[in-house]
Amino acid sequence: MEASVKQLDVFFNPKSVAVVGATKKINKAGHVIFKNFVENKRRGVFKGELYPVNLHEDSILGFQCYPKLMDVPGKLELVVIVVPAEIVPEVMEDAAAKKVKAVVIISSGFGEIGNCELERKVVEIAKRAGIRVLGPNCLGVYDSKTGVDMLFLPETKVLTTGEEVVATPRPMRGNIAIVTQSGAFGVAALDYLAGRQIGVSKFVSFGNKSDVDEAEMLHYLYYDEETKVILLYVEGIKNGKAFIEAASKVTRRKPVIALKAGKTEAGARAAASHTGAMAGSDQIYNAAFTQTGILRVRDMEEFFDAAKAFVMQPPAAGKNVAIITDAGGPGILAADECETQGLIVKRFSEKTLQRFERLKKEGKLPKFATNMNPVDVTGSATSEMFELAADIVFQDQEIHGILLLGLHHTPALQVDYIDRVAKVASKYEKPIVACDIGETEMALHTRSRFEKLGIPAYSSPEDAARAMSALAKYGLYLKKKGYLKEYLQNFFREKRK
Amino acid sequence: MEASVKQLDVFFNPKSVAVVGATKKINKAGHVIFKNFVENKRRGVFKGELYPVNLHEDSILGFQCYPKLMDVPGKLELVVIVVPAEIVPEVMEDAAAKKVKAVVIISSGFGEIGNCELERKVVEIAKRAGIRVLGPNCLGVYDSKTGVDMLFLPETKVLTTGEEVVATPRPMRGNIAIVTQSGAFGVAALDYLAGRQIGVSKFVSFGNKSDVDEAEMLHYLYYDEETKVILLYVEGIKNGKAFIEAASKVTRRKPVIALKAGKTEAGARAAASHTGAMAGSDQIYNAAFTQTGILRVRDMEEFFDAAKAFVMQPPAAGKNVAIITDAGGPGILAADECETQGLIVKRFSEKTLQRFERLKKEGKLPKFATNMNPVDVTGSATSEMFELAADIVFQDQEIHGILLLGLHHTPALQVDYIDRVAKVASKYEKPIVACDIGETEMALHTRSRFEKLGIPAYSSPEDAARAMSALAKYGLYLKKKGYLKEYLQNFFREKRK
Numbered sequence: 004m005e006a007s008v009k010q011l012d013v014f015f016n017p018k019s020v021a022v023v024g025a026t027k028k029i030n031k032a033g034h035v036i037f038k039n040f041v042e043n044k045r046r047g048v049f050k051g052e053l054y055p056v057n058l059h060e061d062s063i064l065g066f067q068c069y070p071k072l073m074d075v076p077g078k079l080e081l082v083v084i085v086v087p088a089e090i091v092p093e094v095m096e097d098a099a100a101k102k103v104k105a106v107v108i109i110s111s112g113f114g115e116i117g118n119c120e121l122e123r124k125v126v127e128i129a130k131r132a133g134i135r136v137l138g139p140n141c142l143g144v145y146d147s148k149t150g151v152d153m154l155f156l157p158e159t160k161v162l163t164t165g166e167e168v169v170a171t172p173r174p175m176r177g178n179i180a181i182v183t184q185s186g187a188f189g190v191a192a193l194d195y196l197a198g199r200q201i202g203v204s205k206f207v208s209f210g211n212k213s214d215v216d217e218a219e220m221l222h223y224l225y226y227d228e229e230t231k232v233i234l235l236y237v238e239g240i241k242n243g244k245a246f247i248e249a250a251s252k253v254t255r256r257k258p259v260i261a262l263k264a265g266k267t268e269a270g271a272r273a274a275a276s277h278t279g280a281m282a283g284s285d286q287i288y289n290a291a292f293t294q295t296g297i298l299r300v301r302d303m304e305e306f307f308d309a310a311k312a313f314v315m316q317p318p319a320a321g322k323n324v325a326i327i328t329d330a331g332g333p334g335i336l337a338a339d340e341c342e343t344q345g346l347i348v349k350r351f352s353e354k355t356l357q358r359f360e361r362l363k364k365e366g367k368l369p370k371f372a373t374n375m376n377p378v379d380v381t382g383s384a385t386s387e388m389f390e391l392a393a394d395i396v397f398q399d400q401e402i403h404g405i406l407l408l409g410l411h412h413t414p415a416l417q418v419d420y421i422d423r424v425a426k427v428a429s430k431y432e433k434p435i436v437a438c439d440i441g442e443t444e445m446a447l448h449t450r451s452r453f454e455k456l457g458i459p460a461y462s463s464p465e466d467a468a469r470a471m472s473a474l475a476k477y478g479l480y481l482k483k484k485g486y487l488k489e490y491l492q493n494f495f496r497e498k499r500k
Numbered sequence: 501m502e503a504s505v506k507q508l509d510v511f512f513n514p515k516s517v518a519v520v521g522a523t524k525k526i527n528k529a530g531h532v533i534f535k536n537f538v539e540n541k542r543r544g545v546f547k548g549e550l551y552p553v554n555l556h557e558d559s560i561l562g563f564q565c566y567p568k569l570m571d572v573p574g575k576l577e578l579v580v581i582v583v584p585a586e587i588v589p590e591v592m593e594d595a596a597a598k599k600v601k602a603v604v605i606i607s608s609g610f611g612e613i614g615n616c617e618l619e620r621k622v623v624e625i626a627k628r629a630g631i632r633v634l635g636p637n638c639l640g641v642y643d644s645k646t647g648v649d650m651l652f653l654p655e656t657k658v659l660t661t662g663e664e665v666v667a668t669p670r671p672m673r674g675n676i677a678i679v680t681q682s683g684a685f686g687v688a689a690l691d692y693l694a695g696r697q698i699g700v701s702k703f704v705s706f707g708n709k710s711d712v713d714e715a716e717m718l719h720y721l722y723y724d725e726e727t728k729v730i731l732l733y734v735e736g737i738k739n740g741k742a743f744i745e746a747a748s749k750v751t752r753r754k755p756v757i758a759l760k761a762g763k764t765e766a767g768a769r770a771a772a773s774h775t776g777a778m779a780g781s782d783q784i785y786n787a788a789f790t791q792t793g794i795l796r797v798r799d800m801e802e803f804f805d806a807a808k809a810f811v812m813q814p815p816a817a818g819k820n821v822a823i824i825t826d827a828g829g830p831g832i833l834a835a836d837e838c839e840t841q842g843l844i845v846k847r848f849s850e851k852t853l854q855r856f857e858r859l860k861k862e863g864k865l866p867k868f869a870t871n872m873n874p875v876d877v878t879g880s881a882t883s884e885m886f887e888l889a890a891d892i893v894f895q896d897q898e899i900h901g902i903l904l905l906g907l908h909h910t911p912a913l914q915v916d917y918i919d920r921v922a923k924v925a926s927k928y929e930k931p932i933v934a935c936d937i938g939e940t941e942m943a944l945h946t947r948s949r950f951e952k953l954g955i956p957a958y959s960s961p962e963d964a965a966r967a968m969s970a971l972a973k974y975g976l977y978l979k980k981k982g983y984l985k986e987y988l989q990n991f992f993r994e995k996r997k
Contacts, residue, residue: 116868156909168941185829190909191937198939269845270836276870277828302962331774332682339767348766371613373773412653412668412687440688442695444665465799
């Protein structure tokens with residue numbers, strides 16, 4: 004493992020952690036963070052040593068409290084700092100003396116409000132002592148495997164009725180890493196992903212990026228076995244060269260999806276005042292993303308939709324897609340969005356057309372189903388029709404990806420069509436995405452059953468088309484660079500596990 | 501009332517209805533449609549007379565059955581036809597003899613599969629007898645007020661577990677009319693809107709449009725008191741002149757939102773094979789929509805999001821918007837999308853800036869909150885801060901619309917901020933839209949509470965921005981045409997009811 008990778012690993016997998024500013028006061032960040040660690044330790048998830056540091060307490064949540072970092076017994080790898088900004092330099096000096104490896108400075112009140120001198124001082128101490136710093140002014144780290152959890156936002160809130168409900172959830176364990184410059188956006192992302200049952204490996208919020216930044220984090224995640232897809236929310240990148248180098252490396256093995264905020268004049272102005280990011284010309288970012296194979300998305304929803312696609316499906320080896328539908332209108336909407344995204348809704352090969360004709364003659368497809376692309380099995384659709392049509396289309400060598408719109412409303416369609424289609428799909432190495440529209444129990448069941456079987460399912464035809472477009476863009480990048488074969492080998496090896 | 505309006509009213513509000521092809525066979529469309537009417541009659545919603553017509557039955561669901569239309573006693577206004585295509589001309593002759601006013605031909609097997617001669621014959625009989633025709637090959641009508649309900653798709657379906665769940669719901673009563681060329685898309689829309697608690701006035705599916713088409717329907721809806729917003733899904737328009745005339749008239753009073761499918765080459769090809777629509781150049785549609793004030797949306801989600809905005813909020817009288825947020829990152833995303841959509845995230849007036857400064861000095865806003873646009877009340881946000889900031893921004897005469905991103909995760913923010921902001925908003929005549937990100941109970945509660953108070957709430961900053969953009973585009977159209985004042989007067993008069 005390279006030195007930098009080893010260093011950053013301490014943030015996610017520390018053998019020992021001290022929380023400076025841990026407290027008994029329930030509403031304080033120092034309490035919530037320490038409690039997260041305590042609970043994960045008791046559940047057997049967090050396996051490191053744990054120390055509260057506070058001058059004024061004897062013990063917190065049953066853990067003996069230490070007045071200073073120097074008083075903590077034994078070695079100390081990671082320190083989480085949750086004390087007022089002006090005390091942080093002093094804590095850093097203690098950390099240096101204690102030879103800690105890394106600190107996360109949750110506290111705000113530094114560069115982001117003009118206290119640049121204070122931030123410079125902190126960085127200087129860290130540099131001198133070889134301590135890596137995350138923050139300041141950040142939400143820190145959440146790791147679904149190791150139980151490191153620095154999220155200090157209230158897990159529940161109280162409604163006007165007096166009812167207590169979940170407000171900030173933790174998503175289930177999974178393979179998506181969230182790397183975010185905005186803490187608030189990051190937490191919102193966790194809330195979104197938890198609700199959609201999409202699993203997360205790591206969450207890291209940078210805040211002011213006084214030391215560790217996106218470039219180094221991407222490089223670290225290249226080696227992280229838990230992470231298969233990286234979501235990057237970014238307002239501005241300081242060190243362009245390092246970023247391009249790291250991004251070029253990581254995208255060989257893992258898709259990186261970027262939501263770049265501050266692309267318009269008003270957005271850039273807001274970004275400057277938010278994290279002091281010099282947004283720079285949007286064209287430069289576009290060029291950097293394209294060059295390094297980073298997939299830039301248009302908005303928040305596309306960001307998560309693409310991530311889900313990459314967790315479940317391989318990239319497409321080309322731009323040609325087929326659409327199978329039981330609903331004419333939605334099929335057209337999907338075709339429109341595919342072509343708008345640069346995909347090709349290709350006319351089928353003669354061989355494929357003949358296969359469809361044969362099925363019609365045998366009465367296995369409706370006489371008036373179109374065997375053009377989109378394939379419209381019509382409102383008379385049955386599970387068998389979807390199964391047969393999917394198999395034919397998967398076999399067409401000129402087709403690189405399949406969109407399946409199985410609107411559940413048609414009378415004869417039974418739910419077993421989902422399992423049948425998934426079985427067909429499992430015989431091939433092409434990506435497939437699904438769509439069902441609606442919010443009824445039946446629609447929710449359809450989408451969730453698809454996802455259980457590894458096929459990402461979307462609630463609009465256009466969302467499905469955009470997800471397929473992401474799979475194709477990345478596939479074409481990998482192909483151009485000569486990495487596609489290796490990526491697919493890894494993908495299917497992991498899948499078979 | 502104009503003659504055409506009176507004629508079309510029979511489809512939605514008939515004094516008497518016969519269902520030709522009504523049957524006891526549970527899975528048949530003829531059963532489902534008749535049963536819908538029976539149930540709505542028993543619930544006291546459908547108030548007209550009801551007659552099943554079937555040669556082979558004595559009675560259906562307790563209603564005496566008639567062998568032929570001619571046997572039905574008394575006058576008959578509307579006939580729903582659910583028999584095989586080849587028998588339809590004969591039924592039409594009976595309808596003509598019975599002097600019915602309108603028929604809905606649910607049956608397929610006409611022009612859409614090449615049986616143009618059969619369709620021509622049906623139209624000829626109708627023309628001769630002065631009967632208005634909806635269809636053939638359509639889903640017909642659903643009216644949430646009068647209980648006319650021709651949707652024949654199974655209301656429930658059975659999961660593999662044996663559990664029976666809702667598959668095709670009926671949305672609650674409301675003010676959105678759905679006018680759709682695709683039946684499947686229409687049903688999916690009902691499913692979506694029912695799930696999102698968005699109410700519908702009327703649903704009408706045209707199928708082959710052998711007689712009644714979009715133009716006439718728009719004209720009818722201009723006069724419909726139940727309808728305040730019109731959703732138009734269209735693949736191709738035949739009579740451009742009539743459409744432009746009707747559209748120009750209806751958009752004076754009601755926003756028309758169009759989802760035009762078949763805009764790309766592949767989409768147009770699919771549309772041609774789906775409803776035989778000659779999609780024509782997409783530029784022509786764009787020009788027609790722009791000229792007539794129809795709002796064209798990019799995709800399905802934007803379609804419904806915009807409809808919700810118009811039901812709840814007035815149009816914006818200009819392009820200048822303000823964003824208030826407690827989450828920097830999402831605020832930037834909203835600003836980016838606003839400007840991408842052509843809105844202006846305007847710098848505030850000197851007066852507004854001074855007001856913000858004063859609040860900071862008084863300690864009522866955080867010292868480090870930005871009073872630029874977006875206004876960032878930061879993670880220290882409280883309900884009072886949102887209330888104060890909203891009031892200042894609403895007062896700024898150069899601001900035409902407000903986006904409020906109240907991410908619920910921040911520790912000090914209490915749910916009462918929603919009611920407080922709504923109270924502020926109610927003092928002004930400018931539109932406001934809200935956003936909270938996430939899927940936790942808290943996020944769901946936040947959005948639903950906003951909507952209960954008449955503020956449309958979205959789950960991503962960009963969705964909120966697009967909804968505001970629709971409000972501004974329509975507002976500017978009305979202003980240009982000189983209709984804005986009257987629209988606003990009507991809107992607020994209705995609201996105060």
